[in-house]
Amino acid sequence: MKLTALVDNTRLDNRTDLAVERGLSLHLSTMGRQVLFDAGSSKAFCDNAALLNVKIQDIDAAVISHRHHDHCNGVSHFLERNSKALVHFRECEETDYCFKAFGFKTNVGIDKNLLPNAKERFNFVNKTTEIFPNIFIITKISSKYKQPKGNQYLFTNSGMGCKPDTFDHELLMIIKESDGLIVFTGCAHSGVLNMVETAVALFPDTRIKAVVGGFHLVGLPLFNSIGGSKKDIEAIGQTLLSYPIDKLYTGHCTGMKAYGLLKGVLGDRLEYLPTGRSVVI
Template identity: 45%
Template sequence: MKITTLIENLKNDSQDLIYESGLSLYIEQDNKRILFDTGKTGGFIANAKKLGIRLEDVDAVILSHGHHDHGGGLLPFFQINSKAKVYMKRKASGDYYFHIFGFNKNIGIDKKVFEEYSNRIAYIDRFTEIMNDIYIITDIEEHDLTPKGNKYLFAHEGNKRVQDQFEHELMMVIKEQDGISLFTGCSHKGTPNMIRAARTMFPSLTIKAVIGGFHLMTIPMLKAFSASQEEIQVLAQMIIDENIQKVYTGHCTGIKAYKKLKHILGSKIEYIRTGSQIDV
């Protein structure tokens, strides 16, 4: 399986690519072409062209959750790809906000996506195999800590602003002969909980890799603020206990938290940047 990071918060200095606070991964596996999230804008499309990737040929899109830094590129994607279904949870079409110190920002996905392209959307609200060996896990129970940064994230229910419970979040699992790989967007439900959910569904399979963001930047706009050592330790210990072979992370994990994880996990963990390519 080959994974290309089409967009992420940082980029490799050697490549002339767009980068932004968002995430989009392009995955090729057994003649299947999958897009996991679409970043904040259409920048991932320009990057794909420079990297020689034809997004017109993408077979399926998986949206990890209903925030604009993961689904903001859906409208421009629909304009270049006429066939791929977009798999998401039903509540991904909701209204979501970032609120801190009196500052309030809409971080939901453009409603045009749901109004103009409803025929391209497949809502998934239970464990589903969407393609051969490609699975969506929708039920993620909160046994372990969830990211402290969640306290700044809200949803609208009717006329009320309520704490976001992330019922719009899902994860993707790709199964191969030698094990499974887990894909997370932001892990708002907590990466240890997502690993546990995958283990519940696939109790006997090796977890080859975990790929995605872990939401360990407490306040995204202030990079100096990262998760507590307790959160870092719980996640690292889960990775060790589950004998996960490799971790590739970026986006909302943040460099500060990544360095703390790197100190514990060593070569088991790597940071992905815009343009990076990995084979799992």
């Protein structure tokens, strides 16, 4: 698999021509298919794709990890540039998504005009679905471990007041290549450990070549705080070491402070994946 970060919060130091945003979009090419995993919050990923030799029009499918704007609002720009690919979402009830902390509240959800305007291009998934041979969308995610503490600031409102977000709009993507799995987490609001546990349960005794995406270990993004204590983050790293994972590529909502703590535990197994970086897995 060749994997390229089309947009992330940061970029390669030598690629000042690339746009950044607080969002995530990844392009992958494997087994004769091209997949877009998340679409950021704007057309930045499309602009960057042109500079990274990625042709949006040739992508075979898009998979959206969850319905927060920084992962899905760029879909409208994807649809303008790609006339063939289905965009896969997890099926869930319609609701508003918001961030609340210390009296501050803001909408963090999907653009409500997006879904009604292109219904024929969307596929809503409510069970494990193999969108192409050995490319799986998973909707039932383990709850063995606690969810990230940063989730405490995220809510939904379907017209009956704000309630903590249960993340029933989040999915997991797993790609099974001949020599192992690649697990895509999006923001891992369900918990990166739960996502890894899900992959291990579905594909027992199978090597995990890589875990890719954000781990939502940031607390308050504005202050780049960590979600939980130093001990909490290091414990997540120690548990990840107990799984058969070769590499972890992360960025976005992991947060730089939490990344540093994880790096201290995971060492060379963990790498940052900024805008513009490509890796072969």
